[in-house]
Amino acid sequence: MAHPVIYLIGTSGHPNFGDEFITAAWLKYLAERAPQADVWLDCPQPGSSSTLFAGMHPRLNVTDTLWRAVSESCHLPADQIGPRVRELVTNLGSPAYDLGLLKLRDARSLHLLGGGYLNGVWPHHFALTEAMLAVKEMTGAKLYATGHGLMPAVTEPADPKAFFRDFDYVSVRDKDSARAYGVPLGIDDAFLGANAEIARDTPDAEGLFVCIQSDMTDTETFEKTIASVRPIIERAISAGKQVSYVEAIPGIDHAAFARLADLIPGERFIPFAHIWQHGLPLSAQQEWVTTRFHFHLLASAAGARGVALGIRPGYYDVKHRSLIELGSGWEYIGADENAASEPVTPAGGNLSSHLQNLNARKRAEADRLYPAPPPGSQSQDRRGGSGTLLGRLGSARRR
Known part of the structure; x- marks a missing residue:
């Protein structure tokens, strides 16, 4: 039986308590909701993240594939970073981590975890959304972004709403972000784990x-x-x-x-x-x-x-x-x-x-993204292609 692949993208591992707390909250939730899923966490510091989140999900894998693609494209002019990352995801061309790029095609969903790392302070991080859109175009994977703080707004492109075009679900944690990017107002992802932290x-x-x-x-x-x-x-x-x-x-x-x-x-x-x-x-x-x-x-x-x-x-x-x-x-x-x-x-x-209400709101959002499987159902493999690894690499490069 193939295990469904859930792909999480966050800025964990520095460490920074808030970023680590959000990631841990989602991993613990998924351990309860989807313990049989293969969960991939893509973050800037996979080494320290492996230690920080050890045991939080039974099938956790940690990588830096997309963050590496972004960081290694930062020498380019700002308007070329996103297209370069999209090109790598679609056609490969980075032998050092092409295997990681191929793993993206196995994902049922890609989820940009909440935080304050997508904004005008670090505009190059929006290349992550370009990578996600490229995966969706190839495989039809669902795209999520939750609990983001997107201020200060980016100045390029002229219409920041384009970043989340074709995402299946987006929420932000403040009114300014909602207005500037034209996305729904929600609450911070930390509310998913707040009850448990207070109970410690x-x-x-x-x-x-x-x-x-x-x-x-x-x-x-x-x-x-x-x-x-x-x-x-x-x-x-x-x-x-x-x-x-x-x-x-x-x-x-x-x-x-x-x-x-x-x-x-x-x-x-x-x-x-x-x-x-x-x-x-x-x-x-x-x-x-x-x-x-x-x-x-x-x-x-x-x-x-x-x-x-x-x-x-x-x-x-x-x-x-x-x-x-x-x-x-x-x-x-x-x-x-x-x-x-x-x-x-x-x-x-x-x-x-009103913490119980805030927690319930965030929990309902999480349940919407990761619905419980029907009783007795089995996971289905929805990988983006079949055959040998060599065949998949060749197919990607012929695009």
Whole structure:
């Protein structure tokens, strides 16, 4: 019996907590929904991803085929990257990973997992959609994209709606993306796994939690953000609260901790590896100050109050405000504002009050993409061609 092939494309493996969390949520869902499927995860860092997601799906394979095709085309002018990747997918011509390109033709579906990696910051990543469209033209595979943040919008092509033409299902997580690209508004993919994360046993989850990133911003904004957070930490300490620092990206998020180490003791630094293995400390008794979007999402989902700090206008402000519009109850303070005078106070409500509904929405979306097979049914092989591998290679090159 042939196993159906589900092909996932995401930006996991860096590692970055939010990207890894989304990928893990989908893998765990598919382990429950489609345990007999061959799941392929195409990501920039397959080595670390193999470790991060080990055991999350019984038939998981990890590769970097499409990400490699994109990265190795980045020397070209911007308007040639997509066509070059499409050409590789259709006609091969990259012997080092032609076998990976052929594997795409076995997929029933290709799914671009959610996140904030398709936008004007990394416009070349849209070549991934060109690759997916090329596969659909050859095999009829279904194309999905869920929970994306597409802002800031790309400036080329003139009509960004063309990127998702012929996709079978698309959703984005913020209103600006929905308007700019003409696609339906949904919610972030992390809501698929939020319930399970909150349910993990994470003791010592009280007090003030801090995370300030040093990437995706300039030196001046980074320094200003650290300076503005200091009074918040000092007030918490004066009130007898425990202060902890949580790392979303190893190293990148440690830079701010090093600058705040006179206020936060080393034993209260919680590295990425710890939260990945043991869970993000979450509770309704917390307060948060963070620039990280998915810490905002999960902490509010657990009932915590907090302040989200902006460090890149047009990117992080859109992300954080999408959660505030959902009802996170957090304050948002932009990069040009001063956080020092702002206590960590709730604006009213939090995502925990309607988390079950948000989870149900995301679960319904997932079920729509991956319907349960009828009882007693057997998987059917829908590979894009038959015969020997040599024959398939030859057929592709004659196109």
